[in-house]
Amino acid sequence: MGFQLFAEGYQVNLQGNRQTGMGHTGAGLLMGASSMHFNPGALSLMKSKYDFSAGASGVFSKNTFQKKAPSVYEAKSDNPVGTPFYFYGATKLNDKLAMGLSVTSPYGNTLKWGDDWDGKYLIQDISLQAIFIQPTVAYQITDKLGIGVGFMAVSGSVDLNKALPVQYTDEQGNPMNAGVNISGNTWAFGFNAGIFYKVSDNFTAGLSYRSEVMVKLDGGDADFSVPGSLAGLYPDTKFDSELPLPSNITLGLGYQLNDKWLLAADLQYVGWSAYESLNFDFEAPSVPDSYNQRDFENTMIYRLGAEYSLNEKAQFRAGVYYDSTPISEDLLTPETPGTNKIGMSLGFGYKFTDKLSLDASLLYIHGEKREDGYAPSDFYGTYYTNAIIPGIGINYSF
């Protein structure tokens, strides 16, 4: 399993196929159990007694790097297909109180440039993932107003490889590049909360907050591949590091235009400035600690979505969003080659019965070409990014 960046930075916005079809709007919509992610305040207004929803997406992403001119060098990433998923289960305990559990993967990044590509001293491949397990309670204050809060237990893991600029020959006589593998996993915690308000019969609004989760990894494994003469200086050792999963504040609006049309808009503010640097503090004193400037900036994502009900059974959906990059000029790394992105989605929903329905979505993400690089390593070029992401999910409620 792994994810490539299809939201900016290493956030992954694919937590419901109905929402994804509508440009991943949803903070201001009543979306049943999946509201636990989008706005736990809306969960309290869920209509059925029990609601379950599960789904997954396949992320087919491409990155192309063209080295800064004058150069004929070009590299293409060979990213594994990412499969972010979600599961939601919720129940109404009484008229006022609802509770549920969600399991989602809202952050992650899998990128594989190759062992011998030109940026190998920055990164060869990386796999970051975070699985959020979130028990949630929601309370309906009036029949128009709901609030909710969730506790997030996060299982985070990282596995990355980079080459070191030392050459040697192994015992079999093969030419080798030195390198290091960094891996580890840990638990971290946070919360989310939301408030949802039915302004009128056809107008809804929601405000949702997801806290920053600082994933602190103590005692991860750093395995060095170095020539024998340097093995004493670079032993396999432990490291400490930390990576923030940024906070999100989302304001969402929903408007039921008529029987046929539902419109939605979200404004999502992402607290990327928490990501100041990526540091590795190695236990072995002979291994120099690594400091890597990131200095991400807070960003805004603008989302628009619509759903058209053809009849009782079938709905068509479409959406568009603009996701600006948190990565400043001269701090663009091939590990997270971010750029401003436009997402265009289509969706389709079908109700088999009153209880069982299916949602399918298709998202195309176009990254603006970005000519930039990482000044501390003097690695510059033009990055091109795109992704196509089909997804499917089922819902069961009664």
Added chain:
Amino acid sequence: MIKKYTDHLLLMSLALGLWSCEPNVDTFVPSHGSADFTKFIAIGDSYTAGYTDGALGRRGQEESFSYILGKQLMYAGSESFNQPLVKSEASVGTTVLAENQNNGYFELKVVDGAFKPVPVLGDMGIFTESVYSANNQNFGVPGAKVTHLALEAPYPPYSTLNPFFKRFASTPEATVMGDALAAHPTFVSLWIGNNDVLGYALAGGEDDEITDVALFAGLIDQYAGAIAAGGAKAVMGNIPAIESIPYFNTVAYNVLPLDADKAAQLNAGYTKYNEGVDLYNSQVPENMQLPYISFQEGANALIIEDEDYPINGMRQIKTDEKLVLTLPSDKIANEGWGTMVPVPAEYVLDEEELEDIDVATKAYNTAIKATCEKYGFAMVDLNKKMEELSTTGLIIDGHRYTSQFVTGGVFSLDGIHATGRGSAIIANAFIDAINAKFNASVPRANINDYNTVEFP
């Protein structure tokens, strides 16, 4: 009913899928600008030849800056870059290890817990190879000075003096410039003059001599004129200051640490010498006073041989004087070199020698610059490049390179010549100068594709 919708979705997916297969990229288009790279000829010394790790062999020839430059020029119109490749699988250098046995490549070994370059045996057969070809494009000759490129009577023919040239000279009487121009270049790289100071510097100022500045300037102008007369354009490299080369920068002036007892013991041994200093100082004016020899606990300046020095022909080395890389560390550790026995002058560049080298290097570089301006050639400021490497270092594509011996990544195990990666950095400096001067777009080499020091 549902089938109809899924068909639609499938169609849309396919359309999007095809459209998004690969991001569209703007391709870089190389161009030759106002230069014509059809026939590129490289002329120069050991750097141009591909000498590395103390020897000439195919590995170095295939990663020389001239070869890398030749390959990159092929993107912009050059048709080939043929070299007088060593036929043997081995290599050969100029250090005599035994009778009729020179060194081959240095290899890095761990000796007594420290890294030490150790030469393999060279293949003397390389000196007698005959690899002349009319298609040759690399006229780099290890050891060549400005004065050697067109050596004429009354001097003996250069091929009889330098076996590296004899390998590929067209005739025994041929000159390097003569053969190079006979290849009808449309574009030339000429990087010559390193050995005009290096030969003297490597010998600690005790052998060889610095080429006369006026002679240097005259010859450079003569060569550039001959290239231009043939209709070719050229790029010339200037001469790095020797201070930026690890050979002169690795062994510190105060390389031997002493404990308090040993320092006191040595000081006692120099009582007589210091009495001599007192006597001398009492007879000369204040500005000619000489220092005592004195040792303290910690790092100490070594004692060196200085023929002209009024007191016993020896003194302690000054902080800005240089010890060369080949100073035998075992003699210092075990035979009292630098403490009880003065370090022989061949391992030392003293202030005066360094000053002579500096003056000559600057004058050469002035001449090279003037020549380039006169003939409209591009000039590569390798002096500046090497200075950057030896001070701040150069960060390139994810790594910081320095002129540090063994670990810096740029200099090979002889402490003078470049690694493959160092050659690529030099080649890119040539490419930048060519692009700027001739409004060309020759692509740079990927330096991470080339070899650096191999660790045991």
